[in-house]
Amino acid sequence: MDQYRKYKEGEKGAWLSIFTYILLATVKLAIASIGNSSALRADGLNNATDVVASIAILVGLKISRKPPDEDHHYGHFRAEMIASLIAAFIMMTVGIQVLFDTGQSIIKGDFSQPDMLTAWTALGAAIIMFIVYLYNLRLGKKINSTALQAAAQDNKSDALVSIGAFVGITGAQFQLYWLDPLAGAIVGLIICKTAWDIFREATHTLTDGFHPKELDLIKESIDTHPDVLYIKDVKGRLHGNQSLIEATIYVDPLMTVEESHEITDRIEENLKEKHDVPHAHIHIEPFEGEQ
Numbered sequence: 001m002d003q004y005r006k007y008k009e010g011e012k013g014a015w016l017s018i019f020t021y022i023l024l025a026t027v028k029l030a031i032a033s034i035g036n037s038s039a040l041r042a043d044g045l046n047n048a049t050d051v052v053a054s055i056a057i058l059v060g061l062k063i064s065r066k067p068p069d070e071d072h073h074y075g076h077f078r079a080e081m082i083a084s085l086i087a088a089f090i091m092m093t094v095g096i097q098v099l100f101d102t103g104q105s106i107i108k109g110d111f112s113q114p115d116m117l118t119a120w121t122a123l124g125a126a127i128i129m130f131i132v133y134l135y136n137l138r139l140g141k142k143i144n145s146t147a148l149q150a151a152a153q154d155n156k157s158d159a160l161v162s163i164g165a166f167v168g169i170t171g172a173q174f175q176l177y178w179l180d181p182l183a184g185a186i187v188g189l190i191i192c193k194t195a196w197d198i199f200r201e202a203t204h205t206l207t208d209g210f211h212p213k214e215l216d217l218i219k220e221s222i223d224t225h226p227d228v229l230y231i232k233d234v235k236g237r238l239h240g241n242q243s244l245i246e247a248t249i250y251v252d253p254l255m256t257v258e259e260s261h262e263i264t265d266r267i268e269e270n271l272k273e274k275h276d277v278p279h280a281h282i283h284i285e286p287f288e289g290e291q
Helices: 003-035 038-064 079-108 116-143 146-172 179-206 212-223 257-275
Strands: 230-239 242-251 279-286
Touching: 003 038, 003 116, 003 146, 038 079, 038 116, 038 146, 038 179, 079 146, 079 179, 116 146, 146 179, 212 230, 212 242, 212 257, 242 257, 257 279
Parallel strands: 242 279
Antiparallel strands: 230 242
């Protein structure tokens, strides 16, 4: 599957998240208003912002599918990372707002007993979101999409948030009224934590960060070629969901240009098969003893 088809496939997960979040946000906010639950209201607001975040990811995936042009010689794959950043900012804003609102309720002692219907709503939503999480996680790994995997983690946090709301609302039924707004505050913290994780991963990629362990594995694969006498340097960066690798290797100085070229071809094919590296630039230098 080529990169453009992968992004097309990834749009299915984004659409699934959008429709699910719209449905859950509408139901939660309506029932939270009827059943008077701060935790479910916070959970519904969380899902409402997730709609915007999922739309941002969908737009990012669509832009990433655009082919290279005169201004973008390497394509538009980094649009996926920008979409992840937008999603993180939206989530962080809502998380802080939820913390502020529920914090005020706790300080003022504005407690009330929510209807048990709100608890069952939260539990049902948790089950639905966990199913969506499993689907998007599998699809994100299949197409190696950072944005879709980030969306899957958001789906999982949403499922945990709904479980927390269920626990808080249930506790309020036993006169522990403070548990409902406390669950809402915990919801806000989870939203902020998820937003931070997505932001950190996206900025790491956009600033040309590359995990050292992955680079070590790539270096080991290059070193397995029998004609590679010494590896001077290996560098890597991510372009959307694609790894771009540059390596400088030393070979026998008596080799012909054609033989050296065959070595680079075999190394590039090996990296593509073993590490899903679609673009590798291998620079050849003559080996002259100890380096």
